[in-house]
Amino acid sequence: MRQVGLVAGAVVTALIATGAITYAVAGDEGSSDAVPAADSADAGFARDMAVHHQQAVEMSYIVRDRTDDEEVRRLAYDIAQTQANQRGMLLxxxxxxxxxxxxxxPPMTWMGMGGMASGEDGALMPGMAxxxxxxxxxxxxxxxxxxFYLQLMTDHHKGGVHMAQACVRSCEVGVEKRLSRGMVAGQESEIALMAGMLKERGAAARP
Structure with a gap:
């Protein structure tokens, strides 16, 4: 697990500057030149989704070492790289x-759900393992x-989509709204993909 943290941390460090550059040059609807407040939806989403993404990266690196199945390993690699990159932007x-x-x-306070984040056994937000x-x-x-990975990641993506949809509605920084839209589209596509992969293995998403 320590190796996972070191790898992800190195990726995030390298991408911090990329996130700042992206924010500075990209345009979208919203007040993209305004600095949000510490208690804004923009800041809350960035903080919470960075934590959420970190666990997805860790899960993906774990399963890559636990199976030889190329389809699962490829999906895990894609999720780890995508979410490490996005986490770098948010930070x-x-x-x-x-x-x-x-x-x-509490997590998710920015979207009016601060009291609903369980924190049970390390699961700081809905969908987290x-x-x-x-x-x-x-x-x-x-x-x-x-x-088990596909089931956990399906739950994880559902929680991530819910948060990203809240940012689409409430965030004011244009490029962050655009990133959150991309998260919704990408993770919903992967949820559908994982449903098919589970079915091929005689299983299904958890209720």
């Missing part, structure tokens, strides 16, 4: 806005690891 914006990367408020589930994934191998 880069917070740096540029000179806003804290952590908040005393618990510490016990992460440990179990690291002990499985082969088809059981593939199925």
């Amino acid at each position: 880069g914006w917070l740096d540029m806005w000179e806003l804290p990367k952590v908040s005393a408020d 618990t510490n016990s589930e992460m440990e179990r994934l690291g002990k499985l191998s082969g088809k059981p690891a593939e199925v």
Whole structure:
């Protein structure tokens, strides 16, 4: 797990500047030249989604070491790279806005759901895997690891889509709204893909 953190951390560090550059040059609807407040939807989404994405990166690197199935390994690699890149952008914006990367408020407060984030066994936001589930994934191998990863990531994506949709509605920074739209489209597509992969393995998403 430590190696996963080091790899992801290196990617994020390298991409901080990229996030700032993207924010500075990209245009979209919204007040893209305004610096949001610390308690804004823009800042809250950036903080929470950075945490959410970090777990997806960790899960994806775990399953790549637990299976030889090329389809699952390729999906895991794509998810890890995409979400590490997006996490770098989110953290880069917070740096540029000179806003804290952590908040005393519960996760998802910015979208009116601060009291609904369970925090149970390490699951800070809906859709996130618990510490016990992460440990179990690291002990499985082969088809059981593939199925459990696909189920966990399906739940994870559903939670991510819900947050990204809230940013589309409430964020004011244009480029962040555009990124959140891309997250919704990309993760909904992957949810459909994973449903098919689960069916091929005689399984289904968790209820």
